[in-house]
Amino acid sequence: MSNMFPVSRPRRLRQSPALRSVFQETEFRLEDLVLPIFVEEGIDDFVPITSMPGVNRIPESRLAGEIERYARAGIRSVMTFGVSHHLDATGSDTWNENGLVARMARICKDTAPELLVMSDTCFCEYTSHGHCGVLHGHEVDNDATLINLGKQAVVAAQAGADFIAPSAAMDGQVQAIRGALDAAGFHQTSIMAYSTKFASSLYGPFREAGGTALKGDRKAYQMNPMNRREAIRESLLDEQEGADALMVKPAGAYLDIIRDIREASRLPLAAYQVSGEYAMIKFGAAAGAIDEARVMRESLGAIKRAGADLILTYFAMDIARDGI
Numbered sequence: 488m489s490n491m492f493p494v495s496r497p498r499r500l501r502q503s504p505a506l507r508s509v510f511q512e513t514e515f516r517l518e519d520l521v522l523p524i525f526v527e528e529g530i531d532d533f534v535p536i537t538s539m540p541g542v543n544r545i546p547e548s549r550l551a552g553e554i555e556r557y558a559r560a561g562i563r564s565v566m567t568f569g570v571s572h573h574l575d576a577t578g579s580d581t582w583n584e585n586g587l588v589a590r591m592a593r594i595c596k597d598t599a600p601e602l603l604v605m606s607d608t609c610f611c612e613y614t615s616h617g618h619c620g621v622l623h624g625h626e627v628d629n630d631a632t633l634i635n636l637g638k639q640a641v642v643a644a645q646a647g648a649d650f651i652a653p654s655a656a657m658d659g660q661v662q663a664i665r666g667a668l669d670a671a672g673f674h675q676t677s678i679m680a681y682s683t684k685f686a687s688s689l690y691g692p693f694r695e696a697g698g699t700a701l702k703g704d705r706k707a708y709q710m711n712p713m714n715r716r717e718a719i720r721e722s723l724l725d726e727q728e729g730a731d732a733l734m735v736k737p738a739g740a741y742l743d744i745i746r747d748i749r750e751a752s753r754l755p756l757a758a759y760q761v762s763g764e765y766a767m768i769k770f771g772a773a774a775g776a777i778d779e780a781r782v783m784r785e786s787l788g789a790i791k792r793a794g795a796d797l798i799l800t801y802f803a804m805d806i807a808r809d810g811i
């Protein structure tokens with residue numbers, strides 16, 4: 488007769504707010520969040536990004552003020568994306584010592600030296616064709632792009648960037664960047680690799696944010712979203728090439744991959760909650776279908792639970808303002 492009652496009653500530990508909070512397994516901290524920002528040169532006013540409600544392109548002239556605001560709110564790191572008015576076939580503005588990549592890092596470090604600056608290291612916002620490297624016919628030339636990645640990394644490090652964050656999805660990019668940084672004496676500049684980057688349709692709103700000229704897609708260099716073994720392989724390659732931290736991008740639809748890489752590597756792991764993930768939550772909430780504040784926290788907690796140490800998220804300032 489004793490078996491008419493359950494032996495295990497998990498509900499016991501869920502009875503009250505006190506019990507629920509004592510037995511909560513996962514937490515994220517404001518320190519875990521990295522705020523991605525879009526900085527446009529040659530404009531005077533903030534430009535709202537309509538597909539990412541609440542996110543603006545920041546005029547370069549207002550960047551210092553914004554950085555001050557973030558630092559005061561408790562933000563610990565930003566990922567900088569430039570919206571360039573100097574496009575050419577190779578994206579050469581990125582390795583100009585006075586180009587936008589360098590200026591963004593300098594302004595950030597001059598304004599708030601303790602705020603970590605991660606410099607997104609790619610070309611797609613600086614090329615006239617919108618691809619993430621040098622075009623050779625219709626293809627992106629891997630090895631020609633590596634040389635330019637090295638040049639951009641050195642310029643960003645020189646300008647004060649704490650992390651070089653290569654997102655071009657070229658083979659050997661971490662090794663090329665580590666070599667270029669070391670040769671220039673930047674042994675202490677870290678590399679956070681976009682080590683497993685999928686060719687995802689969730690980047691849609693970012694294309695408006697970054698104003699890229701791309702026609703077509705990046706499937707010849709970014710990964711097929713359906714591939715799990717290859718996803719692990721890509722991150723392990725970047726570890727072998729000398730990355731200091733790894734990243735999975737996007738995050739929410741790739742929690743299995745985050746867990747796989749967490750178990751395959753001992754490096755710190757970041758995950759990027761991308762523009763489309765942000766937009767889905769924002770527009771879902773605006774339509775009255777979901778509660779924005781709760782879904783935002785649930786999504787960030789789930790990414791953490793899957794095994795990410797850091798989360799790149801456009802919600803970072805919301806959390807800084809309203810608390811965890």
Ligand code: PBG
Nearest residue numbers: 609611654689690693761762763
């Ligand atoms: C380009 C880059 C992209 C994002 C970050 N860096 C877009 C792409 O690869 O097409 C997407 C970020 C986001 O969607 O929030 N190297």
Ligand code: ZN
Nearest residue numbers: 609610611619
């Ligand atoms: Zn790119």
